[in-house]
Amino acid sequence: MVAGARRELFESLLEQTHQQLFHLALRLTGRRADAEDLVQESFVRAYRFFHRFDESLPFSSWLYRIMTNAYIDEMRRRGRLKTSSLDEPHPETGAGWDVRDSNPSPEAVVLSHEMDADIQEALNRMTPEFRVAVLLADMQGLSYEEISEVMNTSVGTVRSRIHRGRKQLKKYLSAVNPERYDRMLES
Amino acid sequence: MNCASVRNLLSAYLDSELPGSEMQQVRAHLEECPTCRAECDDLREVKSLLRGLPPCCAPNGMEERLKAALSQAERPLPLRVEPSVATGLTLAAAAALAGFFVYTLIKPPTEPAMAGEYPPSMHRQIDGTRDFERARSPFSSHTIPVSLDDGHSGR
Numbered sequence: 594m595v596a597g598a599r600r601e602l603f604e605s606l607l608e609q610t611h612q613q614l615f616h617l618a619l620r621l622t623g624r625r626a627d628a629e630d631l632v633q634e635s636f637v638r639a640y641r642f643f644h645r646f647d648e649s650l651p652f653s654s655w656l657y658r659i660m661t662n663a664y665i666d667e668m669r670r671r672g673r674l675k676t677s678s679l680d681e682p683h684p685e686t687g688a689g690w691d692v693r694d695s696n697p698s699p700e701a702v703v704l705s706h707e708m709d710a711d712i713q714e715a716l717n718r719m720t721p722e723f724r725v726a727v728l729l730a731d732m733q734g735l736s737y738e739e740i741s742e743v744m745n746t747s748v749g750t751v752r753s754r755i756h757r758g759r760k761q762l763k764k765y766l767s768a769v770n771p772e773r774y775d776r777m778l779e780s
Numbered sequence: 781m782n783c784a785s786v787r788n789l790l791s792a793y794l795d796s797e798l799p800g801s802e803m804q805q806v807r808a809h810l811e812e813c814p815t816c817r818a819e820c821d822d823l824r825e826v827k828s829l830l831r832g833l834p835p836c837c838a839p840n841g842m843e844e845r846l847k848a849a850l851s852q853a854e855r856p857l858p859l860r861v862e863p864s865v866a867t868g869l870t871l872a873a874a875a876a877l878a879g880f881f882v883y884t885l886i887k888p889p890t891e892p893a894m895a896g897e898y899p900p901s902m903h904r905q906i907d908g909t910r911d912f913e914r915a916r917s918p919f920s921s922h923t924i925p926v927s928l929d930d931g932h933s934g935r
Contacts, residue, residue: 600850607843607846607850608843611843612835615836620833625839629838629842629845632838633845636849637853641853712829712833731827732833752791755791755792756788759826763823
């Protein structure tokens, strides 16, 4: 394919998918600026390796794979900077910790108004692999088989990550606002 | 199936990701066990909360910025060298260069057995012609001026 046609095709796919990719990126990162960076990194990587894309598969699944790899790579890279105490599970939720800014930016404050802050915070506290698996299943509606392809792991591992991720989420929500969530979960 | 094994399968059960026989076994257990049923309901609600998250709009102008960023991908990747390797290569090159110049400074003059052993340019020097020749650097494709009469030889 000549370069111009390749670029044109890719831009057309970008126009169709960038919104849903941003939606996932925002839930993964919890910040609009980080989400846009992640989306951009993902599209640049995808374009660079577009010649390897199998056109018989959905473009969005291929992008999810690129994005989740980029995201988990970045989280692992940041994880190397953590102190060992942050590797301990959260005392209340049992979830893994992520490095978070102690002072949320004004943008993060605005974001917290845009989203259900409790759910986003619960997602933020999950380990990246659990977060990716849960969001791909519950927000993007992918099957376990599709998630296993995106995350390059077994269906059994996907099943375990989704189950443990949901349990962590429930535990956090019940701990942070028992009145609201326990009643909701009991109803 | 006991409670522990059923609880491990609850998310897959809710997602209809279990083989038919296991789906039936979990369903039968849930009908009889209120504790597992309550846990299943909790997980169903969590799944529902996540599914109900509102979609968020991409920032204004993001699509254009993404397209502009594609131009980056069209440029060849820069050669990435680990910092430690780069430092090592720089030091090695500097040491080799220094060694070369020290060698040219302290090299003792050689007595020619016959005048014909010198290249034509050296004949000019021997004849007292103060000249600069352009010698090729061993470290690059560029040429650098080198005085063959450096003040040390022949003194």
